[in-house]
Amino acid sequence: MKMTLAIAFIGGGNMAQAMGRGIVTAxxxxxxxxxxxxxxxxLEKWQGWGATTGLAPSATLSECKVWILAVKPQNLKEVCESIKPYLKADTLIISVAAGISMASMQQWLGHERIIRTMPNTPALVGMGMTGMFxxxxxxxxxxxxxxxxxxYMGGVVKVDQESLIDAVTALSGSGxxxxxxxxxxxxxxxTKMGLTxxxxxxxxxxxxxxxxxxxETTGETPAKxxxxxxxKGGTTLAALGVFYERGLPKIVEDAMVAAARRAGELSKELG
Ligand SMILES: NC(=O)C1=CN([C@@H]2O[C@H](COP(=O)(O)OP(=O)(O)OC[C@H]3O[C@@H](n4cnc5c(N)ncnc54)[C@H](OP(=O)(O)O)[C@@H]3O)[C@@H](O)[C@H]2O)C=CC1
Ligand SMILES: O=C(O)[C@@H]1CCC=N1
Incomplete structure (x- = not known):
């Protein structure tokens, strides 16, 4: 007998498949x-996992208590408008979209029960990390x-300010x-040194x-x-010397700032 539908993915691409795979495995x-x-x-891939699928919004959405919004930020507004008729008062919306604010989604959907998250693709192997607000x-x-x-997809960390989701994006989302x-x-x-x-x-x-x-397991700091x-006088310090000389820690910091800034730009451009 077919089980009751519980979760709807709106957008079934890379991130949704990683999350879906985590659920299917669990x-x-x-x-x-x-x-x-x-x-x-x-959708064929999802059908292979036993999921029910649809090419466009339909009443089947209303059967699902949790909706996971997993389209690109650029598509989110039009998608919200298309799924809105199927929302029920108790539907819980979980967005995974980078940069799209809670306020915009509340406005597009006319709905307040929304949680903003930032997962990552290792969800596919149950080793994901999701920040949620x-x-x-x-x-x-x-x-x-x-x-x-x-x-079902791995660890979850709650943050208490929406703006911190951009920091999560810069760390574990894009990480x-x-x-x-x-x-x-x-x-x-x-391979340049001869290994296959x-x-x-x-x-x-x-x-x-x-x-x-x-x-994760020793309790030691990464620095220790x-x-x-x-x-002392060995090979690792020779390599680390190059990393420091070329500024690796600052490069990483700058890259993360660029990711968070891009999330802010998406928010300004798209909502
Ligand atoms: N990829 C990642 O590592 C992470 C992604 N995210 C977030 O996840 C979201 C999805 O990203 P990702 O999975 O990479 O994107 P994908 O493009 O792989 O998946 C989105 C899917 O939604 C479909 N889609 C778009 N618009 C509609 C529509 N109107 N009706 C039906 N289907 C539609 C797309 O189709 P089409 O291709 O035809 O547009 C595509 O198949 C983004 O908001 C991103 O910020 C968050 C964390 C990590
Ligand atoms: O690159 C992106 O915009 C998405 C969000 C985090 C990871 N991938």
Whole structure:
């Protein structure tokens, strides 16, 4: 027997699929999920996970208590206007859109029960991180429901000011891309030194994952763990010297500021 629909993804692309996959893995099936996306090829993947799908807004949306808004910020206003007729008073909206303010979504939807979140794509493997902000009109029950939904994808951190969602975007939302660039660079450096692509990838991935796990589990600061690797007069200090000389910490800070600034620009341009 088909299970009752519970969650609707509005937009079924990259971020929604990462989140959906987290739910499917945790629940064993996508039968409680409804996905609305205008691309039939995108929907095929969801159908393979057991989800119900639709190409355009329909009454099926009203069957779902939680709606996850997962279209690009540029598409959000038109999408909100198209789904608005199917909203019920108790529908809980979770937005994952970068830069779009709570006030704009409340206005476009004529609805107050909205939670703003910033997830990341490692949700796909249950190792996501989501920052969330709920306004004072959202009940404790709805916040708990949002946290439960998001916990299928990994960790959840609540922030108490909406503006901090831009900082979350600059750290964990966009962050996987920074780490992928670092991994790409490690692989490129190692293959130039003669390791095969496969060997380099295996070592780069294990190094990044191992270092992150050390920070998570040892209770040591990242700075102390870095010092533990850095033998006096050794190889690590030779490498770190280049990173400092070229200003890596400042480069990272500037990059994060650029991401947060872009979120602010999206807000000004789109709502
Ligand atoms: N990707 C990431 O790592 C992260 C993304 N986000 C946020 O997630 C949101 C989605 O991003 P992402 O998944 O990368 O984007 P995608 O483009 O991969 O997915 C959005 C999907 O929604 C569809 N869509 C757009 N408009 C409509 C419409 N009117 N009706 C039906 N379907 C529609 C798109 O179709 P089409 O392609 O035809 O436009 C596309 O399939 C963004 O707001 C982004 O800020 C947040 C955190 C991380
Ligand atoms: O690049 C973007 O705008 C989205 C938001 C965070 C990650 N991807």
């Amino acid at each position: 629940k064993g099936s996508g039968e409680t999920i409804y996905v609305m996306d205008r691309n039939p090829e995108t 709920a306004s004072s009109v959202v009940s404790g029950e709805d916040i708990a429901l949002a946290e439960e939904t998001l916990s 996987p891309a920074y780490i992928y660039l670092f991994i790409e660079s490690l692989i490129a450096g190692a 692509e496969e060997q380099a990838k295996q070592m780069a991935v294990a190094t990044v994952a191992g270092a992150a796990k050390m920070v 763990l870095r010092e533990n690797v850095s033998s």
